[in-house]
Amino acid sequence: MPIFYKEIICLANSYKLEHRCIAGKDIKDHKWIRPVSTIGTGELTIPQISFSDGKMLQLLDIVKIPFDVSKPLSYQPENILISSGRWEKTGEFPKNKLSGLCDKPENIWFNEKDYNDRIQVEYFEKNKTESSLLLIQPSSLKILQDKKARAVFEYNSVKYDLAITDPVIKGEFNKKDKGEYNINVCDVYLCVSLGEPFHGFCYKLVAGIVR
Numbered sequence: 001m002p003i004f005y006k007e008i009i010c011l012a013n014s015y016k017l018e019h020r021c022i023a024g025k026d027i028k029d030h031k032w033i034r035p036v037s038t039i040g041t042g043e044l045t046i047p048q049i050s051f052s053d054g055k056m057l058q059l060l061d062i063v064k065i066p067f068d069v070s071k072p073l074s075y076q077p078e079n080i081l082i083s084s085g086r087w088e089k090t091g092e093f094p095k096n097k098l099s100g101l102c103d104k105p106e107n108i109w110f111n112e113k114d115y116n117d118r119i120q121v122e123y124f125e126k127n128k129t130e131s132s133l134l135l136i137q138p139s140s141l142k143i144l145q146d147k148k149a150r151a152v153f154e155y156n157s158v159k160y161d162l163a164i165t166d167p168v169i170k171g172e173f174n175k176k177d178k179g180e181y182n183i184n185v186c187d188v189y190l191c192v193s194l195g196e197p198f199h200g201f202c203y204k205l206v207a208g209i210v211r
């Protein structure tokens with residue numbers, strides 16, 4: 001039986017290995033929550049993130065989730081273990097109110113001198129991060145489609161080039177020819193996430209694009 005429920009605004013439904021990673025903000029206090037499972041590194045299966053009618057969770061859905069216990073990690077402090085039971089869609093968050101959910105960091109976490117798309121795992125042993133998730137509005141954005149889709153954007157006058165793990169965006173741009181595609185940033189929001197450690201680094205990923 002679930003210990004408690006929370007309703008979140010879904011801001012990321014991204015690929016994680018062969019499954020998915022879901023994240024969003026609490027509908028009440030707007031704090032970040034990342035539901036995790038006991039599978040592998042906490043990834044969620046498609047059945048786990050589907051509703052009773054068979055439809056899968058989408059960005060901006062408001063969803064009621066049964067939880068068991070908090071499972072914070074140094075690089076992902078907002079992780080909470082899900083309990084058994086169906087997820088219930090209770091509404092949809094209006095896009096025209098997303099600006100009120102945006103985070104206002106000076107930088108997208110810590111930027112190394114020679115690169116800004118990753119953070120050394122050792123950094124989290126000495127430095128506490130309040131959240132491994134950010135919702136931002138970029139000042140420019142283009143999708144670079146090659147073997148994998150990447151988001152090249154500017155935030156606070158700093159340029160970032162990050163891998164995209166949003167399956168909807170990846171599916172759309174995988175059908176396009178190789179090249180760069182400029183995106184009108186009016187009312188575009190990026191959910192940026194820190195991934196699991198990989199070869200000594202936690203990579204910054206664009207886990208959700210709302211446009």
